Amino acid sequence: MNQPTYPVFSEECQSLLKKHLSPTIWKALSESCTKSGYSFSQLIHSGIEQQDSGVGVYAGDVESYSLFAPLLMPIIRDYHASSGKHPASDFSFDDLPKICVAAQQRIISTRVRVGRNLSGFPLGPAINRTQRLEVETLIKNALKKLPERIQGAYLSLSDMDESQREDLVARHLLFKSEDRFLSSANLMRDWPEGRGLFLSEDKAFSVWVNEEDQLRIIALQQGGDISAIFRLLADGVKSLSEHLNFAFSDDIGYLASCPTNLGTSMRASVHMKLDSLAGNETRLKKQAEALGLQVRGVNGEHSESKGGVYDISNRMRMGVTEKTAISHLVNGINVLAEMD
Numbered sequence: 001m002n003q004p005t006y007p008v009f010s011e012e013c014q015s016l017l018k019k020h021l022s023p024t025i026w027k028a029l030s031e032s033c034t035k036s037g038y039s040f041s042q043l044i045h046s047g048i049e050q051q052d053s054g055v056g057v058y059a060g061d062v063e064s065y066s067l068f069a070p071l072l073m074p075i076i077r078d079y080h081a082s083s084g085k086h087p088a089s090d091f092s093f094d095d096l097p098k099i100c101v102a103a104q105q106r107i108i109s110t111r112v113r114v115g116r117n118l119s120g121f122p123l124g125p126a127i128n129r130t131q132r133l134e135v136e137t138l139i140k141n142a143l144k145k146l147p148e149r150i151q152g153a154y155l156s157l158s159d160m161d162e163s164q165r166e167d168l169v170a171r172h173l174l175f176k177s178e179d180r181f182l183s184s185a186n187l188m189r190d191w192p193e194g195r196g197l198f199l200s201e202d203k204a205f206s207v208w209v210n211e212e213d214q215l216r217i218i219a220l221q222q223g224g225d226i227s228a229i230f231r232l233l234a235d236g237v238k239s240l241s242e243h244l245n246f247a248f249s250d251d252i253g254y255l256a257s258c259p260t261n262l263g264t265s266m267r268a269s270v271h272m273k274l275d276s277l278a279g280n281e282t283r284l285k286k287q288a289e290a291l292g293l294q295v296r297g298v299n300g301e302h303s304e305s306k307g308g309v310y311d312i313s314n315r316m317r318m319g320v321t322e323k324t325a326i327s328h329l330v331n332g333i334n335v336l337a338e339m340d
């Protein structure tokens, strides 16, 4: 058997993997493997193959977070700037801060999502074909029990024709079918089988099945009524959690394959049209970072901005409640809008 060798990182590589993988940690873990068969080399594979990764690791199962903790915990702490235990969920929306007028005028749409995975199954990078199909069936059954106002239909990715698929992706309702990060993380095995999209009749509520996480539960609407969208999401999550057993740990919160999505596993974002700030992207990113926000292009992660429209979201998802994360986002975009 080939002995694994200490990985080579390019000089430009700035991933948290490169930062935290000391030779000592590597030596201690490089030959370890979890009970479901997820190895250390699989854990770090995407970060080695995709040297422009920001993070560079994907967990294969719950045990990855304990077995590989000497590498994963420093990465988690670094990313989320959180050291303590993850608090209990709080989806209350009564006294959220208000979006100011300048921000309202700039917001085109608002989206809030959480990631969830089922307890008792490996996460996406280590799941096998049969288990993935079982997960899909469990989720499809739970979706049938959603409250009336968010009922809709499940579309399996295998049954979609190409033009329907492209149309859903263009409308930001569906995940893409090519992503080199997911592919390097072993998350695109058996694609498109077992993957799908649930869409409520009004399309405001959706669930992605078996993409990066087993569920991505999403509320998406035009305009900036963040409390209404947050409430819609909370209703959907509550109903699904009554029929599915979501993997959760008192220390790191909801389990996700990517450490950026632990904790609340929530990303709340607005698409915002900026004027003067759009003129200097480096400055915009710096300002946003100082406010605890993340800036992306309009077609999802690793995409470019178009016509001055940016996707702005909370960066931290762990160590805070859902309500606090949303409040951060609102306060931050108010500041950005005033500056603009």
Ligand code: ARG
Pocket (backbone or CB within 6 Å): 046, 052, 053, 054, 055, 056, 057, 181, 212, 258, 260, 261, 301
């Ligand atoms: N693995 C990629 C990186 O390290 C993505 C990280 C966060 N995004 C995500 N979809 N999990 O840059």
